[in-house]
Amino acid sequence: MTAKCFMLLLTIDRSIILFKEIISMPISENQRLKMIQKRKRILDESIDLFAEHGYDGTTIKMIAEKAEVSFGSVFTYFETKEQLFHATVIDSLDAYSEIILDFNPNPENVLQEIENMINNQIKIFSEFSTYLLLVVYVVGHHHRFPETFNELDQFHDKLRGKLSELIKNGQKMGQLFKLDPMYVASCYTSLLMGLRLNFIDEPESEMWKEIVPYAMQLFGPKKV
Amino acid sequence: MTAKCFMLLLTIDRSIILFKEIISMPISENQRLKMIQKRKRILDESIDLFAEHGYDGTTIKMIAEKAEVSFGSVFTYFETKEQLFHATVIDSLDAYSEIILDFNPNPENVLQEIENMINNQIKIFSEFSTYLLLVVYVVGHHHRFPETFNELDQFHDKLRGKLSELIKNGQKMGQLFKLDPMYVASCYTSLLMGLRLNFIDEPESEMWKEIVPYAMQLFGPKKV
Amino acid sequence: MTAKCFMLLLTIDRSIILFKEIISMPISENQRLKMIQKRKRILDESIDLFAEHGYDGTTIKMIAEKAEVSFGSVFTYFETKEQLFHATVIDSLDAYSEIILDFNPNPENVLQEIENMINNQIKIFSEFSTYLLLVVYVVGHHHRFPETFNELDQFHDKLRGKLSELIKNGQKMGQLFKLDPMYVASCYTSLLMGLRLNFIDEPESEMWKEIVPYAMQLFGPKKV
Amino acid sequence: MTAKCFMLLLTIDRSIILFKEIISMPISENQRLKMIQKRKRILDESIDLFAEHGYDGTTIKMIAEKAEVSFGSVFTYFETKEQLFHATVIDSLDAYSEIILDFNPNPENVLQEIENMINNQIKIFSEFSTYLLLVVYVVGHHHRFPETFNELDQFHDKLRGKLSELIKNGQKMGQLFKLDPMYVASCYTSLLMGLRLNFIDEPESEMWKEIVPYAMQLFGPKKV
DNA sequence: GATGAATGAGGGTTCATTCAT
DNA sequence: CATGAATGAACCCTCATTCAT
Structure with a gap:
């Protein structure tokens, strides 16, 4: 794995589970990077939306649009809305945790x-x-x-x-x-x-x- | 209006609109009291539900059942869910406000x-x-x-x-x-x-x- | 209960559960009858659709349209599609059972x-x-x-x-x-x-x- | 084409279209055989799944997993799900037909x-x-x-x-x-x-x- | 006023199909 | 050719609101 890729992985925090899945996939380095970025994009936008509208008030459609990702893509990265919510909260926790x-x-x-x-x-x-x-x-x-x-x-x-x-x-x-x-x-x-x-x-x-x-x-x- | 009824109205506070409606209705004192109590009952149970499940997570059905009131009744006391939510928060505020x-x-x-x-x-x-x-x-x-x-x-x-x-x-x-x-x-x-x-x-x-x-x-x- | 209504109930077979629910409702005789007919209508059309397209191939929308009932109404009579399917098969079974x-x-x-x-x-x-x-x-x-x-x-x-x-x-x-x-x-x-x-x-x-x-x-x- | 390969083709019977495609492909004998076996594998597992879950209840993913074939592969052997279903039924028919x-x-x-x-x-x-x-x-x-x-x-x-x-x-x-x-x-x-x-x-x-x-x-x- | 059946828009989720790698 | 991510239409189901009784 290149250093560049490794750094990127650090920025997505400790989402070890998906991390493992993604790096074990038989795809190109480039594709891997894109996927990681896409996942991060979804999570980032989810923070804003879940924070402002709550769990029920936030729709997958809203997230997909704000993250400029297709509706279906959200579900290729997160099995359910609930899991997405959990990841949204916990992935960031690790980052903030360290500086706090x-x-x-x-x-x-x-x-x-x-x-x-x-x-x-x-x-x-x-x-x-x-x-x-x-x-x-x-x-x-x-x-x-x-x-x-x-x-x-x-x-x-x-x-x-x-x-x-x-x-x-x-x-x-x-x-x-x-x-x-x-x-x-x-x-x-x-x-x-x-x-x-x-x-x-x-x-x-x-x-x-x-x-x-x-x-x-x-x-x-x-x-x- | 009896003193008792007046006291009750004070506790339900600012819902002036409904208050006016109720006291201007050509109904018996007794019925008026029942209506006021019913309204209060709905508001009381709404606090718990809205607090626990949030606005979107709380349904009118849940409120009606918890308050032991018919589904339709909720809408005779509150025009919309949003208004009910507002009243739930604000009616209680006055009571707490005083003691705080x-x-x-x-x-x-x-x-x-x-x-x-x-x-x-x-x-x-x-x-x-x-x-x-x-x-x-x-x-x-x-x-x-x-x-x-x-x-x-x-x-x-x-x-x-x-x-x-x-x-x-x-x-x-x-x-x-x-x-x-x-x-x-x-x-x-x-x-x-x-x-x-x-x-x-x-x-x-x-x-x-x-x-x-x-x-x-x-x-x-x-x-x- | 009028004789007419009783006869109708017989024709909807032995759907005792709903039968009990419907007759115990505080509604007029007339409304009761309409509900029973509506339920029967849904079941009748469901037979054709489930038989021709199978469970997965039949959609609630199809059933609602064929029975000339609103989409939502299907769910006021049957909790889930699965229950509707079961009722479709079993309600009729009782009728056929007798003559066979x-x-x-x-x-x-x-x-x-x-x-x-x-x-x-x-x-x-x-x-x-x-x-x-x-x-x-x-x-x-x-x-x-x-x-x-x-x-x-x-x-x-x-x-x-x-x-x-x-x-x-x-x-x-x-x-x-x-x-x-x-x-x-x-x-x-x-x-x-x-x-x-x-x-x-x-x-x-x-x-x-x-x-x-x-x-x-x-x-x-x-x-x- | 070897005799062995020819025999195999007979067993997959009428899938003439794909048969033509496969034998006209500029690939090695060995690869040809593998493709034929892979196709057969998909069809064999499809029988069980379509029989148990019906057409709509069976997903391509289920078939791919049961046949231990990649999801995308199913679509390289069969243009659509409908064609796969047809082939599943008809390819086997010829085998059974003979013994019946x-x-x-x-x-x-x-x-x-x-x-x-x-x-x-x-x-x-x-x-x-x-x-x-x-x-x-x-x-x-x-x-x-x-x-x-x-x-x-x-x-x-x-x-x-x-x-x-x-x-x-x-x-x-x-x-x-x-x-x-x-x-x-x-x-x-x-x-x-x-x-x-x-x-x-x-x-x-x-x-x-x-x-x-x-x-x-x-x-x-x-x-x- | 009280009731709950009727309605359909909108929710989460699934999945056949496409296509870049 | 092999792979699986990307896509969005269509699914079942929920629910606020309306309204006839």
């Missing part, structure tokens, strides 16, 4: 690390409003999409776990007041989620940057 | 008032998860339900305004650190909303009470 | 009774070619319609049982040669079915009457 | 010849239930597959003609009662077909052998 978890739980300067982290995460939350709305949708309808919800929930737990570790270290080092780390973590992720909902139509506004110190408060910093 | 805004923005002891308020609101948010999920749904789909969203947004602004007033007073009285009151208010409502989403399956758990001091932090209290 | 089993297994003159019976059954098989084709279809696809097939099979067993009894009596009375009664019965019903298939485009032709003595042979009559 | 017509219409001992013939044909009917179900399917849907039906009908006429000849000879020689030979023949083929339907799930059971004397009766033997 990108902080050091054992830093020398905890306060600095927290501030950097908040800055980074606030930025992500302000930029990717569409995807986060989709996440909210899944959470709100978790009874209907239990498996998809479960994966999101696992990521949430992982994030809170890592946050908790960071907080514990800060407390040990005397940089943070003694508060239950898990509650702090939960409040922080709740705040991010809630902000995204409350400022639903303000992507990338200045407001987001201003929020950082307020979020900081939740961690119980000894000097602010 | 139930705090004094000019108290003698601001810290105490804030703590009481948080206690009260956390309680509400923990108990009425279904309705709040519905609110989240409308917010997430605000392009589709602009009018309904607008009314929710107005309430949100009203709430933040009143919170802001309380915070300002606290700062004047030296009980709170100087922070932008509007940002604090926004963070606080975001936190409530976010908590509701993150602890979606934990209505009325002990956890909610523990959250109070963490929420308190956002207001920048001078001693905690 | 209309012979006396303990007659004084067995030979005469057999001849009368064959005459009668040959007539039925010659006239109702469409329905019999449908029966053949179900038998040929019994793995796909196991329940429907099972009911047809039970009727077949019942018929062979009664034939067997008649044959036994004929043998006891010395009017028939000693042959295994069950085999004779099976051969006879097979002959009828086979004839229906072989003379598929010759309903009510003269040929059918001529067949009687040949069918008679199977019973092993002592003088012909 | 394998009796002498002018034997010395007619009764013996008839018994041998019935034995042989009953055996065939008991063994090849799948193909016969397919025949029944075509007969039942003759309006939809007129050409295919027509070829089956011609074979049926040919069979009845030859049977008729045998019966006439038997009557001339005083071994059979005087009965209309054509009716007898029709009854006999009907009996075979009917038995196949009635004992649809009993391939090769003992029952079939027992049937012989009962079938014999139809021919009007003077002593049995």
Whole structure:
């Protein structure tokens, strides 16, 4: 496999299942690439549509048209609408997951690390409003999409776990007041989620940057 | 009109149009009461269904069956599904609105008032998860339900305004650190909303009470 | 219930389930009648279509148009296409069943009774070619319609049982040669079915009457 | 062309069109053979599938998978699904035709010849239930597959003609009662077909052998 | 007002056929 | 020739809305 192709595969995240299927097909490199791009195109447009109209309000026709793909093609890449929905949520999760978890739980300067982290995460939350709305949708309808919800929930737990570790270290080092780390973590992720909902139509506004110190408060910093 | 009937009408609130229709109808007091109750029944069950299944996922048949009302009856009380949805969200809003805004923005002891308020609101948010999920749904789909969203947004602004007033007073009285009151208010409502989403399956758990001091932090209290 | 209505119900055979549903509905006598007729109309046209095009080759649209009923109406009378198919086969079975089993297994003159019976059954098989084709279809696809097939099979067993009894009596009375009664019965019903298939485009032709003595042979009559 | 290849071609019989195409292709002997086998494989599996699921219920994908042939290959051997269906029925007909017509219409001992013939044909009917179900399917849907039906009908006429000849000879020689030979023949083929339907799930059971004397009766033997 | 049968547009999905590789 | 992705018409079924009773 060429390096170029390999890079592309990385960008489609970890859709290992289809990945395996596609690379095992007896077709040319070129064709393989096209298929991967087509699949990605469908998923990308699906995020917007599912986020805006919900699962039932989004039709395959809408997706096919927005992705400039024939109606039937959607079904050559995804067996059912439900699977497409799941892939739409989970494929992107992997990408966001990485950048959201990108902080050091054992830093020398905890306060600095927290501030950097908040800055980074606030930025992500302000930029990717569409995807986060989709996440909210899944959470709100978790009874209907239990498996998809479960994966999101696992990521949430992982994030809170890592946050908790960071907080514990800060407390040990005397940089943070003694508060239950898990509650702090939960409040922080709740705040991010809630902000995204409350400022639903303000992507990338200045407001987001201003929020950082307020979020900081939740961690119980000894000097602010 | 009897006092009893009048009280009932208050609880169904703003459905002025139907209200007018019902009271102008040449029918007996008794029948009027029955109609009002029937309408309320439909709205109550609609909350659960719309919250769980979304607008498109909820059918009139489902509502009629859950409310133990004939299929046709739903359409004698609400012209269209969309109107029923709007009424479902907005009728309840007024009821919740009152208890959520139930705090004094000019108290003698601001810290105490804030703590009481948080206690009260956390309680509400923990108990009425279904309705709040519905609110989240409308917010997430605000392009589709602009009018309904607008009314929710107005309430949100009203709430933040009143919170802001309380915070300002606290700062004047030296009980709170100087922070932008509007940002604090926004963070606080975001936190409530976010908590509701993150602890979606934990209505009325002990956890909610523990959250109070963490929420308190956002207001920048001078001693905690 | 009026006598008229009762008679009509008899003609729709034993579709007890729907019968109960319809008569328990809080609607007028007149409306009830219309519904029963509409249902019957759909079933009648379904026989022809399913018989000619098979299950997959027949569309709900075709049925609705032939029965002069709206597309949606088909689904107010039958939950699914599969159920409609089952009802199409089984509702008619009851009607035919009665006239096919209309012979006396303990007659004084067995030979005469057999001849009368064959005459009668040959007539039925010659006239109702469409329905019999449908029966053949179900038998040929019994793995796909196991329940429907099972009911047809039970009727077949019942018929062979009664034939067997008649044959036994004929043998006891010395009017028939000693042959295994069950085999004779099976051969006879097979002959009828086979004839229906072989003379598929010759309903009510003269040929059918001529067949009687040949069918008679199977019973092993002592003088012909 | 090698003798071996020629023999193979005979077994795939009338597919003259493709036959011409294949032998006129500028390819190696070896490749030619492979193609012929592949075509046969498709047809063989098609019998089972069309017989069990009917024309509409059978998909090209099902056939390709069962025949372990690529989806696209089916269309390189057969222009349309309809042509494949026709070939499936007719190619096999020639094979069965030969063994079913394998009796002498002018034997010395007619009764013996008839018994041998019935034995042989009953055996065939008991063994090849799948193909016969397919025949029944075509007969039942003759309006939809007129050409295919027509070829089956011609074979049926040919069979009845030859049977008729045998019966006439038997009557001339005083071994059979005087009965209309054509009716007898029709009854006999009907009996075979009917038995196949009635004992649809009993391939090769003992029952079939027992049937012989009962079938014999139809021919009007003077002593049995 | 109460009821639920009637309607048909629109949903997800399947599949024969085409065609580029 | 072999392959399977691409296509969209047509399938069954659902459901908001209408309307006769």
